[in-house]
Amino acid sequence: MAKTLDGKAVAKELREDLAKTLQTASVKPTLAVVFDPADDGSRLYVGMKQRAAAKVGIQTRDIAVAEDASTSDLAAVVAELNEDPAVHGILIQAPLPKNVDDAQVFAMVAPEKDVDGLGVTNQGRLFANEAGNYPVAATPKGVMTLLNHYNIDPRGKRAVVVGRSQLFGRPMAALLLNADATVTIAHRYTSKESLTALLLAADIVVVGVGIPNFIQADQIKAGAVVIDVGMNLVDGKACGDVAPAVAEKAAWLTPVPGGVGPMTIAILLESTLEAALEQEKAVE
Numbered sequence: 292m293a294k295t296l297d298g299k300a301v302a303k304e305l306r307e308d309l310a311k312t313l314q315t316a317s318v319k320p321t322l323a324v325v326f327d328p329a330d331d332g333s334r335l336y337v338g339m340k341q342r343a344a345a346k347v348g349i350q351t352r353d354i355a356v357a358e359d360a361s362t363s364d365l366a367a368v369v370a371e372l373n374e375d376p377a378v379h380g381i382l383i384q385a386p387l388p389k390n391v392d393d394a395q396v397f398a399m400v401a402p403e404k405d406v407d408g409l410g411v412t413n414q415g416r417l418f419a420n421e422a423g424n425y426p427v428a429a430t431p432k433g434v435m436t437l438l439n440h441y442n443i444d445p446r447g448k449r450a451v452v453v454g455r456s457q458l459f460g461r462p463m464a465a466l467l468l469n470a471d472a473t474v475t476i477a478h479r480y481t482s483k484e485s486l487t488a489l490l491l492a493a494d495i496v497v498v499g500v501g502i503p504n505f506i507q508a509d510q511i512k513a514g515a516v517v518i519d520v521g522m523n524l525v526d527g528k529a530c531g532d533v534a535p536a537v538a539e540k541a542a543w544l545t546p547v548p549g550g551v552g553p554m555t556i557a558i559l560l561e562s563t564l565e566a567a568l569e570q571e572k573a574v575e
């Protein structure tokens with residue numbers, strides 16, 4: 292039976308450390324959250340982020356986007372936040388309304404305020420494996436933090452990332468590559484046959500496609516590490532992309548809920564504090 296990669300517990304530790312640091316920090320960070328209030332998922336996740344931020348001592352500022360907003364409307368919103376010295380971090384909660392190009396909006400955020408690491412500058416740094424401290428997309432960074440916590444070293448391992456989004460798959464693959472894994476990305480055009488062959492050879496599988504039971508036990512190598520980034524609702528209950536029977540094959544598995552989700556939020560808060568401290572240093 293697989294051991295649990297307990298994101299809920301690791302995220303709690305991370306948040307407690309952040310709260311301690313913030314008690315004596317010289318800056319009280321402010322995170323601006325730009326989101327579509329008509330999207331049920333966004334309302335839920337933004338609420339979770341706001342509550343977690345308040346508990347550690349980070350202020351949030353809500354910016355609700357109108358249903359008929361365009362990319363250029365968002366450009367004006369982001370430009371104002373970029374210029375506001377009271378705002379240290381800007382979070383663009385995806386998805387934005389249908390007339391907005393999310394990727395273009397991610398790219399408008401000033402790199403020093405891009406706490407979600409989704410803009411081209413910070414993604415470029417990650418893909419170049421640039422040394423130093425810059426924000427990285429919260430979900431993939433949360434996965435790496437979880438692996439590290441359980442002393443699972445990707446070096447020399449065969450890793451398969453299923454999904455190629457800007458939020459998850461691309462930065463996930465870059466982080467695993469930067470950690471010296473041999474990485475393959477599978478996506479919607481990868482045939483089921485090829486995907487199964489890749490998965491059966493993989494030591495580490497990270498999947499985030501938004502389809503319940505997408506990964507079955509007979510596609511997983513015995514002893515693999517399986518990270519479920521999926522977040523689906525089935526009969527009102529949260530579940531991931533990995534079938535429950537995978538627990539009988541894998542050595543390690545993340546639960547849903549309680550795995551990668553809480554890590555995503557904790558890493559966002561950590562990146563917000565780091566951005567605020569950097570901006571304060573730059574002003575001095």
Ligand SMILES: Nc1nc2c(c(=O)[nH]1)N[C@@H](CN(C=O)c1ccc(C(=O)N[C@@H](CCC(=O)O)C(=O)O)cc1)CN2
Pocket residue numbers: 336339382383384385386407429430458522529547548549550551552553554555556
């Ligand atoms: N700008 C961003 N947009 C989105 C991101 C992101 O990282 N940045 N990720 C997802 C959603 N997401 C954060 O925004 C997120 C999803 C789920 C969770 C979480 O903790 N889920 C709980 C279960 C919740 C439930 O019971 O329904 C868990 O896994 O334990 C946190 C964050 C899309 N957009």
